[in-house]
Amino acid sequence: MQLRPSTKQVTTFQTVPTIADIQIAHEAIAPYIHRTPILTSQSINKIAGAELYFKCENFQKIGAFKMRGATCAALGLREAERAKGLATHSSGNHAQAVALSAKNLGTKAYIVMPSNAPEIKKQATAGYGAEITFCEPTLEARESTLEKVVARTGATFIHPFDNYNVIAGQATCAKEIIEDCPILDALVAPVGGGGLMSGTALAARYFSPMTKVYGAEPEIVNDAYRSFKSGEMQKNTRIDTIADGLRTNLSEKTFSIIKEHLTDIFEVNEEEIIAAMRMIWERLKIIIEPSCAVPLAAILRHPEPFAQKKVGLILTGGNVDLNKLPFTKA
Amino acid sequence: MQLRPSTKQVTTFQTVPTIADIQIAHEAIAPYIHRTPILTSQSINKIAGAELYFKCENFQKIGAFKMRGATCAALGLREAERAKGLATHSSGNHAQAVALSAKNLGTKAYIVMPSNAPEIKKQATAGYGAEITFCEPTLEARESTLEKVVARTGATFIHPFDNYNVIAGQATCAKEIIEDCPILDALVAPVGGGGLMSGTALAARYFSPMTKVYGAEPEIVNDAYRSFKSGEMQKNTRIDTIADGLRTNLSEKTFSIIKEHLTDIFEVNEEEIIAAMRMIWERLKIIIEPSCAVPLAAILRHPEPFAQKKVGLILTGGNVDLNKLPFTKA
Numbered sequence: 247m248q249l250r251p252s253t254k255q256v257t258t259f260q261t262v263p264t265i266a267d268i269q270i271a272h273e274a275i276a277p278y279i280h281r282t283p284i285l286t287s288q289s290i291n292k293i294a295g296a297e298l299y300f301k302c303e304n305f306q307k308i309g310a311f312k313m314r315g316a317t318c319a320a321l322g323l324r325e326a327e328r329a330k331g332l333a334t335h336s337s338g339n340h341a342q343a344v345a346l347s348a349k350n351l352g353t354k355a356y357i358v359m360p361s362n363a364p365e366i367k368k369q370a371t372a373g374y375g376a377e378i379t380f381c382e383p384t385l386e387a388r389e390s391t392l393e394k395v396v397a398r399t400g401a402t403f404i405h406p407f408d409n410y411n412v413i414a415g416q417a418t419c420a421k422e423i424i425e426d427c428p429i430l431d432a433l434v435a436p437v438g439g440g441g442l443m444s445g446t447a448l449a450a451r452y453f454s455p456m457t458k459v460y461g462a463e464p465e466i467v468n469d470a471y472r473s474f475k476s477g478e479m480q481k482n483t484r485i486d487t488i489a490d491g492l493r494t495n496l497s498e499k500t501f502s503i504i505k506e507h508l509t510d511i512f513e514v515n516e517e518e519i520i521a522a523m524r525m526i527w528e529r530l531k532i533i534i535e536p537s538c539a540v541p542l543a544a545i546l547r548h549p550e551p552f553a554q555k556k557v558g559l560i561l562t563g564g565n566v567d568l569n570k571l572p573f574t575k576a
Numbered sequence: 577m578q579l580r581p582s583t584k585q586v587t588t589f590q591t592v593p594t595i596a597d598i599q600i601a602h603e604a605i606a607p608y609i610h611r612t613p614i615l616t617s618q619s620i621n622k623i624a625g626a627e628l629y630f631k632c633e634n635f636q637k638i639g640a641f642k643m644r645g646a647t648c649a650a651l652g653l654r655e656a657e658r659a660k661g662l663a664t665h666s667s668g669n670h671a672q673a674v675a676l677s678a679k680n681l682g683t684k685a686y687i688v689m690p691s692n693a694p695e696i697k698k699q700a701t702a703g704y705g706a707e708i709t710f711c712e713p714t715l716e717a718r719e720s721t722l723e724k725v726v727a728r729t730g731a732t733f734i735h736p737f738d739n740y741n742v743i744a745g746q747a748t749c750a751k752e753i754i755e756d757c758p759i760l761d762a763l764v765a766p767v768g769g770g771g772l773m774s775g776t777a778l779a780a781r782y783f784s785p786m787t788k789v790y791g792a793e794p795e796i797v798n799d800a801y802r803s804f805k806s807g808e809m810q811k812n813t814r815i816d817t818i819a820d821g822l823r824t825n826l827s828e829k830t831f832s833i834i835k836e837h838l839t840d841i842f843e844v845n846e847e848e849i850i851a852a853m854r855m856i857w858e859r860l861k862i863i864i865e866p867s868c869a870v871p872l873a874a875i876l877r878h879p880e881p882f883a884q885k886k887v888g889l890i891l892t893g894g895n896v897d898l899n900k901l902p903f904t905k906a
Contacts (some may be wrong), residue, residue, distance in 0.1 A: 283613075304861045524898060531634045531894035533861040564861035568854060573898035 258322040259410035262503060263417065263445075265452040271414040272421055275317040278350050279418075282306050284426055284558075287529045294545055296552040299427045300526070303419060304534050304564025308342040308370070311419050311562050312406070315441055316343035318415030319404045320351050328353050331401035335381075335388040337363040338491065339563055340406040345376035356401050358392045360384075364567055407441030408497035417445030423558040424454045431555035434541035436562060437461040437470040437511065438492035440500025446560065447507035457558075460551070461504065461511035462544035464488075464519060469495045471511045474504060488516055488572060491537035491562060510551070512544035519543050520572045526561070527573075533564045536572070588652040589740035592833060593747065593775075595782040601744040602751055605647040608680050609748075612636050614756055614888075617859045624875055626882040629757045630856070633749060634864050634894025638672040638700075641749050641892050642736070645771055646673035648745030649734045650681055658683050661731035665711075665718040667693040668821065669893055670736040675706035686731050688722045690714075694897055737771030738827035747775030753888040754784045761885035764871035766892060767791040767800040767841065768822035770830025776890065777837035787888075790881070791834065791841035792874035794818075794849060799825045801841045804834060818846055818902060821867035821892060840881070842874035849873050850902045856891070857903075863894045866902070 256274045259267055285300045303311040320332055331354035334344045341357045348355035355376035359368060360383035372378055381391040396403055405412065419442065420433055435446045443461050450457045463471050464487040472480040479501055485493040496504065514522075523539035526532065538561040545552050545559075586604045589597055615630045633641040650662055661684035664674045671687045678685035685706035689698060690713035702708055711721040726733055735742065749772065750763055765776045773791050780787045793801050794817040802810040809831055815823040826834065844852075853869035856862065868891040875882050875889070 309861065527863055527898060531639065531863040533857055533863060568857060568901070568903035571898070571901060571903070573901070 256318060256321040256411065259414060261410065263410055263414035263448060267414050268417045268421060268449060268452065271318045271411070272418040274321050275314055275415060275418065278307070278317045278347070279313055280306055281422060284423065285530055285532070290525060290529050290542075293525070294542070294552070295549055296545065296554060297556045298542070298545070299423065299430070299556070299558045300530065301419060301423045301558060301560045302532065303560060303562050304532060304538065306563070308339060308346050309563055309565040310339035310343070311416060311442060311560070312339040312343035313346065314418050315409070315412035315415035315445075316340065316347040316404060317350070319409055319411040320347040322411040323402055327402050331356055331399055332404050333392060333396050333399065333401035334358070334404045334406065335392045336406060337367060339565060341367065341371045341376070342374065344404050345371045345374035348376065349374050354401070356395045356399055358388055358395060360388065366567065367565075407439035407494070408499050410499065412441050413445045413448070413499065413503070415445070416442045417449040419560060420446040420449035420558070421453055423560070424449065424457070427558055428556055430454065430457045430558045432458045432460060432552060433558045434460045434462055434544060435560045436489070436492055436537050436540040437463045437496075437504070438537070439494040440470060440496040440504055442560065442562065443470070443508075444500040444503035447503055451507055458509040458551075459507060460544070461508055462541040463511055463513055464492055464540060465513045465515050467493050468513050470504065471513050473501055474508060474511045477505065489519055489537040489540055491535060492540065512548045514540055514543040514547055518547055522546060524573060533566060534561050535563045535566050538562045586648060586651040586741065589744060591740065593740055593744035593778060597744050598747045598751060598779060598782065601648045601741070602748040604651050605644055605745060605748065608637070608647045608677070609643055610636055611752060614753065615860055615862070620855060620859050623855070624872070624882070625879055626875065626884060627886045628872070628875070629753065629760070629886070629888045630860065631749060631753045631888060631890045632862065633890060633892050634862060634868065636893070638669060638676050639893055639895040640669035640673070641746060641772060641890070642669040642673035643676065644748050645739075645742035645745035645775075646670065646677040646734060647680070649739055649741040650677040652741040653732055657732050661686055661729055662734050663722060663726050663729065663731035664688070664734045664736065665722045666736060667697060669895060671697065671701045671706070672704065674734050675701045675704035678706065679704050684731070686725045686729055688718055688725060690718065696897065697895075737769035737824070738829050740829065742771050743775045743778070743829065743833070745775070746772045747779040749890060750776040750779035750888070751783055753890070754779065754787070757888055758886055760784060760787045760888045762788045762790060762882060763888045764790045764792055764874060765890045766819070766822055766867050766870040767793045767826075767834070768867070769824040770800060770826040770834055772890065772892065773800070773838075774830040774833035777833055781837055788839040789837060790874070791838055792871040793841055793843055794822055794870060795843045795845050797823050798843050800834065801843050803831055804838060804841045807835065817849075819849055819867040819870055821865060822870065842878045844870055844873040844877055848877055852876060854903060863896060864891050865893045865896050868892045
């Protein structure tokens with residue numbers, strides 16, 4: 247790919263991204279990301295009783311929106327910092343996003359991955375030229391291994407969501423929806439660590455203040471739902487949802503934005519997630535991850551606030567293991 | 577959907593469609609079909625050693641290119657004929673295409689389906705308001721049942737491919753590729769009954785004469801390959817390919833066009849079809865039927881004529897049974 251140099255300068259944002267930060271971020275990352283299409287389906291609209299606009303981040307570089315935030319974080323580093331490389335621990339899309347961002351910007355990526363990460367993710371990450379360090383599949387092992395890698399290399403840790411540049415990068419996704427759709431009554435995004443959710447909330451606040459923003463979350467990992475309702479950070483006690491991108495807890499940075507700007511968060515169960523995923527595969531004919539189906543599942547379960555409204559939904563990614571699909575009959 | 581009346585008149589074509597026939601057909605069917613997108617993948621290009629343009633008929637109305645031919649056939653009938661309805665026998669995409677064409681044009685569809693047709697196809701066809709008659713799952717039972725239905729109703733039989741209007745309708749798909757892509761060195765389509773293949777050959781001949789046209793066919797149902805090589809119509813003796821859209825034999829009309837205009841036909845085996853299907857699902861993130869993967873499989877197996885060339889491939893449809901995918905590990 248030929249990369250145009252970006253014309254605007256992104257810095258490391260120290261506070262909640264402003265409208266200008268997100269505008270600059272969007273211009274800066276544009277050469278490195280796809281402006282993904284928005285699909286609609288008359289048959290799904292009929293079933294949902296609403297006018298739905300699906301933002302297809304499954305067609306994004308590396309197959310997920312994570313490319314936006316990682317690129318924005320990498321661009322925010324000073325040149326001397328960036329030259330020492332980017333580091334993170336991840337078994338999923340963020341690993342690939344950091345690896346490709348480093349490659350695009352001519353620096354090195356150091357990725358800590360649990361030894362049981364899917365083979366396809368290991369290969370994809372290595373394919374972008376990242377140096378992978380494997381560790382035991384526990385959060386403690388990931389963090390301590392990452393610490394050693396950072397100490398050895400001087401690389402900068404790019405957190406997958408507790409990072410204002412990452413939040414600003416993810417906000418560009420909702421910014422594009424707002425630019426490309428008729429005025430939306432609502433936006434719905436899935437909530438994991440909250441990077442996309444908080445970025446979506448900020449983008450709506452800045453670029454379409456009348457648009458209500460909702461979160462959607464699996465019941466099994468409903469830390470954001472409970473945190474939002476109680477006003478206090480809650481933690482997940484289980485992680486066994488099929489929506490594997492949403493198992494993470496919120497962070498302080500993402501929770502404070504979510505608490506302030508969301509209208510509501512809806513929970514859905516596993517059967518509802520699989521049914522919504524199947525509906526999108528069958529009707530839109532596109533491949534999405536289980537996590538992506540959570541917003542549609544929420545609209546189908548809680549139709550009242552969306553009835554006859556124009557609603558944007560973010561389909562976050564398309565990296566699924568075709569050997570392990572939930573559709574096949576037992 | 578709001579339908580604009582077509583401005584040009586299509587008649588029932590009695591001979592091989594001319595360039596004007598295909599132009600008129602395209603204008604006439606335009607209000608009833610999607611102009612489907614063309615996708616590219618840098619990673620697949622790298623693997624194939626060629627520049628590939630995937631025409632996404634999986635996003636077409638009813639999920640397959642068959643909507644083009646059925647609409648063109650229905651529009652070609654005289655008003656009094658059309659008023660009596662459309663009839664066909666099909667267990668697949670052609671049934672839905674005839675059913676929706678009839679609905680769009682305000683007439684009735686009579687579809688003969690084998691009793692063992694997938695539930696989802698029965699429902700979809702019934703969902704378009706067609707009257708379905710079930711029969712034993714043999715070609716003889718389908719034909720004799722259809723005869724009775726036609727005798728009773730006076731409806732016109734729309735053959736899925738041995739029909740010049742259907743061929744002209746399918747030709748509009750390659751016409752769009754030629755209009756939307758840089759000048760192509762080659763076009764590759766899968767061969768079943770040959771409606772799409774012969775239409776593709778005619779469109780290339782008329783609208784891009786320097787573009788070579790290739791067929792791609794599963795080894796198990798290689799009647800077109802053997803017919804093309806021997807110059808005499810051959811029949812399949814087996815039908816157990818995963819590419820269920822390609823099990824049919826050529827007809828006189830389609831074979832005569834294919835014999836005259838194709839550069840070559842390539843065979844592929846079942847493993848190659850599944851691997852190519854998986855590559856498209858994983859890299860393009862779209863849902864396609866096994867039949868669609870046959871052209872890519874042919875290019876990967878026979879790379880020489882395509883090396884560094886610009887090649888258009890037709891992805892014919894996306895109606896797969898998610899309960900029966902070939903990817904899941906045993």
